[in-house]
Each structure stands twice: as C-alpha cells, then as structure tokens.
Amino acid sequence: MRRRTFVQSALATAVAASVPVGQLLAASGRSTTKIAGDITAITGSGEAKVIEKAVVEELAASLRGRLLLPSSEGYDAARKVWNGMIDKRPALIVQCEGPADVTHAVNLARDYELLTAVRGGGHNVAGKGVCEGGIMIDLSPMQGVRVDPKARIAWAEAGTLLHALDHESQLYGLATPAGVVSHTGAAGLTLGGGFGRLSRVYGLTCDNVRSYDVITAAGEFKRARVSENPDLFWGLRGGGGNFGVVTGFEYQLHPVGTEFLAGAIMHPIANAREVFTFFAEVESTAPNELQISSNAIVLPNGKGFVSMGLFYNGDMAEGEKIMQPLREFGKPMNDDIGPMKYVDIQQRIDRNVPHGQRYYQKAGFFDGIQPGLIDAIMDIVDNPRPFSTTLIFSQVGGAIKDVPNDATAYANRAAQQQMVLGASWPKQHDQEDEYIDRVRKAWQTIAPFSNGVYTNNMMGDEGTKKVIANYGENYQRLVALKNKYDPTNLFRLNANVAPSV
Numbered sequence: 472m473r474r475r476t477f478v479q480s481a482l483a484t485a486v487a488a489s490v491p492v493g494q495l496l497a498a499s500g501r502s503t504t505k506i507a508g509d510i511t512a513i514t515g516s517g518e519a520k521v522i523e524k525a526v527v528e529e530l531a532a533s534l535r536g537r538l539l540l541p542s543s544e545g546y547d548a549a550r551k552v553w554n555g556m557i558d559k560r561p562a563l564i565v566q567c568e569g570p571a572d573v574t575h576a577v578n579l580a581r582d583y584e585l586l587t588a589v590r591g592g593g594h595n596v597a598g599k600g601v602c603e604g605g606i607m608i609d610l611s612p613m614q615g616v617r618v619d620p621k622a623r624i625a626w627a628e629a630g631t632l633l634h635a636l637d638h639e640s641q642l643y644g645l646a647t648p649a650g651v652v653s654h655t656g657a658a659g660l661t662l663g664g665g666f667g668r669l670s671r672v673y674g675l676t677c678d679n680v681r682s683y684d685v686i687t688a689a690g691e692f693k694r695a696r697v698s699e700n701p702d703l704f705w706g707l708r709g710g711g712g713n714f715g716v717v718t719g720f721e722y723q724l725h726p727v728g729t730e731f732l733a734g735a736i737m738h739p740i741a742n743a744r745e746v747f748t749f750f751a752e753v754e755s756t757a758p759n760e761l762q763i764s765s766n767a768i769v770l771p772n773g774k775g776f777v778s779m780g781l782f783y784n785g786d787m788a789e790g791e792k793i794m795q796p797l798r799e800f801g802k803p804m805n806d807d808i809g810p811m812k813y814v815d816i817q818q819r820i821d822r823n824v825p826h827g828q829r830y831y832q833k834a835g836f837f838d839g840i841q842p843g844l845i846d847a848i849m850d851i852v853d854n855p856r857p858f859s860t861t862l863i864f865s866q867v868g869g870a871i872k873d874v875p876n877d878a879t880a881y882a883n884r885a886a887q888q889q890m891v892l893g894a895s896w897p898k899q900h901d902q903e904d905e906y907i908d909r910v911r912k913a914w915q916t917i918a919p920f921s922n923g924v925y926t927n928n929m930m931g932d933e934g935t936k937k938v939i940a941n942y943g944e945n946y947q948r949l950v951a952l953k954n955k956y957d958p959t960n961l962f963r964l965n966a967n968v969a970p971s972v
C-alpha cells in the first residue's frame with residue numbers, strides 16, 4: 472500500500488491506539504464519510520486504479536472539510552455545476568475548507584495519478600470543474616472575502632462568487648473589473664483572464680491581481696506575484712488552471728463609486744440588422760468609459776428582441792451626453808437607462824442564465840463587426856431554431872489592449888468584441904444532438920470573421936489545435952512553465968497546455 476504524504480498525527484495516534492478512524496472523527500465533531508472498502512478511480516490517462524480503504528480513510532481524517540463518495544449524503548448536490556447538461560460522477564469529492572485540505576487532495580491525486588477536476592464557482596460551460604470517475608477538488612466552501620479599503624485591496628478565497636467580491640468591495644465604493652453575471656466563480660474567471668463592464672478602463676481581471684496563493688502539483692505552497700515566482704505569476708494571468716490550485720487571490724480595487732449610468736435599450740427583433748449595423752459604427756469610436764454589449768434573443772416562434780446594454784464608468788452628465796445618440800437611434804421598445812447601483816447592474820442578467828438549464832455555445836473574439844458578419848448574424852436571426860438562441864457581443868478593447876500580448880499569458884488583447892452564440896433548453900430530450908449540431912452549423916457562418924476564442928468560453932469540443940493557437944506566441948513559454956510546475960499534467964481539465972517532458 473502506498474503511504475500517504477498527508478498522514479496526520481491524529482491518524483497515527485488512532486492507528487497506534489487501535490481506535491477506528493470513524494470513531495475518532497465522530498468524537499472530534501467532524502462529519503464522517505462511511506468508507507465501505509477500497510475505491511476504484513480513473514487516472515488521467517483513463518485507467519482504473521484502486522485506492523485502498525485505509526488511504527481513503529487517511530484522506531478523510533486529514534480534512535477540515537468533507538470527503539464525499541457516491542454513497543454520501545450531499546454527493547449529488549456537490550457534483551452539480553452550472554450547465555445542466557453536465558452529469559459527471561467523480562469517484563471522490565473533496566470539499567475543501569482551506570489550503571491544507573487542498574494540499575491533501577492534490578497529494579492523493581498526484582500519488583494515484585487521478586483524473587483531477589478543480590471546481591471554483593462551477594460556471595464553466597464545458598463543466599470542467601467536475602469529472603467522471605476521478606477526484607473533484609471542490610473549493611466552493613472557501614468563500615471568504617476580506618477588503619482593506621485604505622490600501623484598496625481585496626483578498627478572496629477560491630470558491631468566491633463575483634457577487635461576494637462586489638458586495639464586500641462596494642461597501643467602500645470600490646471594485647475590481649470582473650464578469651457580468653454575479654453567480655460566476657471569481658477563480659475560473661480570473662485565471663482565464665476575466666473581463667466585464669469595468670475592463671475597458673481597468674483592464675482584465677487578471678491584470679488586477681496582485682498575488683495568487685497556489686498549491687502546485689507537487690503539493691507545495693507558492694505565492695506568485697511580481698517579486699516572487701514571477702514566471703508563475705505571468706502564467707496564472709490567463710493560463711487558466713494549468714499550474715496548480717489557486718487557493719487565494721489578492722485583487723487591486725479601484726475607487727469607482729456605487730452608482731453608474733447604465734441600462735438597456737431594446738428594439739424589435741425585426742430591426743436586428745439596423746441595430747447591429749449601428750452598433751458596429753458606434754462601438755468602434757466609443758470612449759473607454761462606455762461599455763456596450765449588443766445582444767439578440769431569438770425564440771423558437773421567431774419572436775425575440777435585440778438590445779444594446781450600456782454602462783458608463785464616469786461622470787453621469789457626460790455619460791448622458793455620450794449615450795444620447797444611442798438612445799435616439801430607431802424606435803426602441805424600451806429604454807431603462809438611468810443611474811443604478813453597481814451591485815444591481817452586476818446582477819441584472821443573472822436570472823436569464825439560471826443554474827441547471829441545459830446550455831451549448833460557441834464563442835469567438837472579433838476585431839470589428841464587418842458587413843459579412845452582420846449577414847451571418849441575420850441568417851441566425853431570420854431562421855429560428857426549436858430552442859432559444861442568444862447572440863451576445865460584449866465590447867472589450869480599451870485598457871485591455873494597452874497591455875502587450877506577451878506581458879501576461881492571456882494572448883487575445885487586440886480583440887474588440889467577444890461574442891457568444893448560445894443555445895439553451897430547460898430539460899433533457901431526444902433531439903439534443905440535433906440541437907447541438909444546429910448550433911455548430913450556425914457557428915460555421917460566423918467563425919470565419921472571428922479571431923481566437925476566450926478559453927473560458929470553450930465548449931471542450933474545439934480540438935487541441937485551437938487551444939494552442941489561442942495562446943498564440945505565449946504557448947511555448949506556457950509549456951516551459953507546465954514542465955516546471957505540473958510535469959505529469961495533473962491539472963488537465965482546462966484549456967490544457969500539455970507538458971513536453
């Protein structure tokens with residue numbers, strides 16, 4: 472039997488005194504997991520491997536959090552992620568309460584070469600935070616956020632959702648740029664780059680990380696920042712979960728205030744061509760303070776709407792002047808532009824993308840919206856499908872572009888828009904494969920206009936070449952980092968950088 476590196480003195484004492492581990496844990500008040508026998512788990516290369524009962528017991532005993540097996544209460548809830556299409560059953564789920572639990576889980580995963588999933592907020596559309604037959608390192612219990620208003624810094628644990636980060640920071644009128652749906656995990660978003668309403672002024676989320684606390688594949692703690700492990704710091708800024716489990720993030724906050732001029736202008740779907748043509752014009756000359764997202768929703772019956780979501784990060788009177796021509800354009804069905812609280816703005820579209828719905832999407836970056844792209848959009852708008860179809864163009868650019876592509880691992884800084892073609896339906900049914908096929912076909916008309924794809928929005932069926940191409944000229948440097956920090960590719964359930972050693 473392999474001896475575990477995480478054997479604790481409590482366990483050793485229990486063994487020496489012949490006290491059953493379960494009894495010891497129960498006496499300590501910790502929830503116990505019934506471990507009936509050896510466990511068979513899947514390795515990263517797909518082989519079945521037996522983990523002896525005593526080793527599983529050691530792991531359970533080493534944790535402050537819970538170890539869940541398929542027979543455990545709470546197992547099914549823990550393996551659920553945002554996308555209801557994902558239905559994977561890990562052999563073990565380690566619900567981590569802190570870096571020590573993460574270290575024990577990583578040590579076991581590495582020693583047994585297990586297929587390893589790392590779950591932050593569970594929002595990844597491809598469901599990479601959970602795995603079939605391997606180990607799931609679940610960080611969702613780690614939700615602490617601490618803010619130093621004077622130094623304008625926030626520390627967030629790895630299971631923190633964006634809402635918690637905003638909520639704590641906004642008490643002092645502070646914020647860091649992050650995503651536009653508040654139930655997204657800060658960890659996965661930040662590691663892949665991260666952008667949202669404030670990014671055109673303050674850059675990517677990862678540009679605003681001052682330091683990361685990381686547990687590497689070797690089970691070692693590393694702090695990554697400009698002055699410490701700078702190579703790792705570089706790689707974590709856009710390189711995803713390739714190099715270890717990040718247990719804590721230190722974010723730079725900005726004094727943005729608590730109210731912004733924001734809202735949406737909605738037009739009939741019949742006017743989609745005019746609205747997208749107008750969006751193409753205005754967004755190319757918009758100041759960085761203005762962030763526009765242009766969306767179309769097409770329902771199976773052909774109904775729907777097209778909208779421009781506006782957000783102004785600056786003086787409201789100035790914002791009103793800048794938004795005026797957008798508000799005067801065409802004949803909107805609705806316009807709710809006005810002063811709004813930042814935390815409310817950040818939650819505005821939460822209910823449109825609920826947990827548990829079934830989602831499939833394609834995504835890409837664009838350097839501008841050319842007439843051919845508008846024709847491709849109209850082909851989708853004019854041909855409703857038997858499911859709800861969403862086209863979302865989010866403006867990026869601005870301060871994101873000001874940082875050179877090789878300054879961080881994130882390599883898509885030149886993009887002007889990020890676009891998602893999404894499909895969703897509420898329940899599993901027989902035509903899902905056909906639905907997915909129809910989204911892929913629709914994407915083929917749009918893809919020629921795209922230039923790269925946001926790794927965080929990959930569906931997992933893009934192929935290795937696309938992942939590599941996406942890291943661009945940074946790829947070889949990422950491979951060197953992978954060789955150093957994760958030479959056996961323990962952390963492979965991500966936009967993977969395969970080691971070359």
Ligand SMILES: Cc1cc2nc3c(=O)[nH]c(=O)nc-3n(C[C@H](O)[C@H](O)[C@H](O)COP(=O)(O)OP(=O)(O)OC[C@H]3O[C@@H](n4cnc5c(N)ncnc54)[C@H](O)[C@@H]3O)c2cc1C
Pocket residue numbers: 552553588589590591592593594595596598599600601610629649650651652655656657658659660661662663664665666667711712713715716717718824927928964965966
């Ligand atoms: C509705 C919706 C809206 C979105 N909006 C935005 C947006 O506005 N801006 C934007 O930038 N992105 C956006 N995204 C994409 C988002 O960045 C990704 O879904 C991201 O993966 C979410 O992070 P998570 O922690 O919730 O994901 P999880 O599913 O928990 O994790 C995804 C992957 O991240 C890695 N990971 C997570 N936590 C850690 C960790 N602590 N250490 C190491 N690796 C880790 C792992 O590889 C894991 O497989 C959106 C996604 C959705 C579904």
